[in-house]
Amino acid sequence: MPKKRRYKFNPETLAYELHKIPIKARFSKGFIIFLLSLVTSLGYYFGYTKYLNLDTPKMLALLRTSDELSSKLELMNKRFNQANSSLLSLQMRDNYIYRPIFGMEEIPQDIRDAGFGGIDRYSYLKSFDRSGILSRTAINMDVLYKKAFIQSKSFDDVVLLAKNADEMSLCVPAIPPVNISASRIRYSSSFGYRPDPFNGQVRMHSGVDLSGPVGEPIFATGNGRVVEVGFDFFGYGNFVIVDHGFGYKTRYAHLKTSMVAMGRVVKRGEQIAIMGNTGRSKGPHVHYEVIYRNRPVNPLNYYNRDIEPEDFKALISPRG
Numbered sequence: 271m272p273k274k275r276r277y278k279f280n281p282e283t284l285a286y287e288l289h290k291i292p293i294k295a296r297f298s299k300g301f302i303i304f305l306l307s308l309v310t311s312l313g314y315y316f317g318y319t320k321y322l323n324l325d326t327p328k329m330l331a332l333l334r335t336s337d338e339l340s341s342k343l344e345l346m347n348k349r350f351n352q353a354n355s356s357l358l359s360l361q362m363r364d365n366y367i368y369r370p371i372f373g374m375e376e377i378p379q380d381i382r383d384a385g386f387g388g389i390d391r392y393s394y395l396k397s398f399d400r401s402g403i404l405s406r407t408a409i410n411m412d413v414l415y416k417k418a419f420i421q422s423k424s425f426d427d428v429v430l431l432a433k434n435a436d437e438m439s440l441c442v443p444a445i446p447p448v449n450i451s452a453s454r455i456r457y458s459s460s461f462g463y464r465p466d467p468f469n470g471q472v473r474m475h476s477g478v479d480l481s482g483p484v485g486e487p488i489f490a491t492g493n494g495r496v497v498e499v500g501f502d503f504f505g506y507g508n509f510v511i512v513d514h515g516f517g518y519k520t521r522y523a524h525l526k527t528s529m530v531a532m533g534r535v536v537k538r539g540e541q542i543a544i545m546g547n548t549g550r551s552k553g554p555h556v557h558y559e560v561i562y563r564n565r566p567v568n569p570l571n572y573y574n575r576d577i578e579p580e581d582f583k584a585l586i587s588p589r590g
C-alpha cells in the first residue's frame with residue numbers, strides 16, 4: 271500500500287509542501303490504538319468468564335478431567351477403607367488367637383500402625399492439595415502397604431512355629447525322668463527355697479529330687495541332644511545335660527553313671543543314665559532340673575505326677 275502523503279500550503283513560498291508528522295506523535299497514536307484493543311479484548315474475556323460465568327472450552331475440558339480423577343480417587347479411598355477394616359480384623363485374630371496359640375507375644379498397636387498414628391504428615395501433605403483427596407489417597411496407600419507388610423511378617427512367624435509345633439511337642443520336657451509310678455521311687459525334695467540337707471541353711475534348690483535304689487534307669491524327658499556329660503565332686507556328681515531346643519535344657523545329676531556321650535541325639539523315654547549317689551548327695555537319688563531360657567523352672571510343671579504304671583511304660587522307649 272503506498273504511503274499516504276499530506277501536503278500543506280506555505281504562504282511564504284506560495285507552494286504546497288510535504289507535511290511531516292513527528293515520529294513521537296505517530297508512535298503515541300499507535301500505542302493508543304493498541305491499548306484500546308487490549309482493553310476491549312480483556313473486557314470480552316472477563317465479561318465472558320466472570321459476569322456470564324462461562325468457562326473457556328479448554329478450562330471446561332480440564333474441569334471435566336479433574337472431576338473424573340476426583341471421583342476415581344474417592345472410589346480408591348473407599349476401597350482402601352474396606353481393605354483397612356479387613357486388615358484390622360486380621361490383626362485382631364493374629365494378636366488374640368494365632369500368636370497366643372504358639373505362646374508368642376502380641377504385636378503392640380503402635381508397631382502395627384507403622385508410625386502413622388499422628389496426623390502431622392497428613393496435614394503437611396494437605397497444604398499442597400486444596401481438596402485433600404490426593405494426599406488422603408497417598409497416605410492411605412502408604413499406611414495400608416506398611417500395615418500389610420507387618421501383618422505378613424507376623425504370619426510368616428506363626429506359620430514357622432506351626433510347622434515346628436509337632437517337633438516342639440516332642441522336644442519340650444514332658445515326662446518324669448524316672449518311673450514315679452513304681453513304689454520304690456519317692457519324691458524327696460521340691461523346687462524352690464529349702465533348708466540345705468547338709469548344713470540347714472536356706473538355699474535355692476534348682477530342681478526336684480527323686481529317690482530310689484542305685485541302678486534305677488533314668489530317662490531323657492524330651493527329644494534333644496546331649497550337650498554336657500560331666501563330674502562335679504562337690505556338687506552334681508556325675509551329671510548329663512540335654513539340650514531340647516526351643517529354649518529348653520534338662521539336667522540329670524548324682525548319677526552312678528551316664529550311658530550317653532556328648533553330642534548324642536536322644537529321644538524322649540530313652541534311658542540315658544543310672545541312678546546313683548555321687549557328688550553332694552546324702553543317698554541314691556536323681557536331681558532333675560528343667561532350664562528354660564537359662565533359668566531353672568519347676569520341673570513339676572513339666573510332667574504328670576499321677577502317672578499310671580502302664581502309662582509310664584508306654585512313655586519310655588527301648589534304647590536304640
Ligand SMILES: [Zn+2]
Pocket residue numbers: 459475477478479556557558
Ligand atoms: Zn536336688
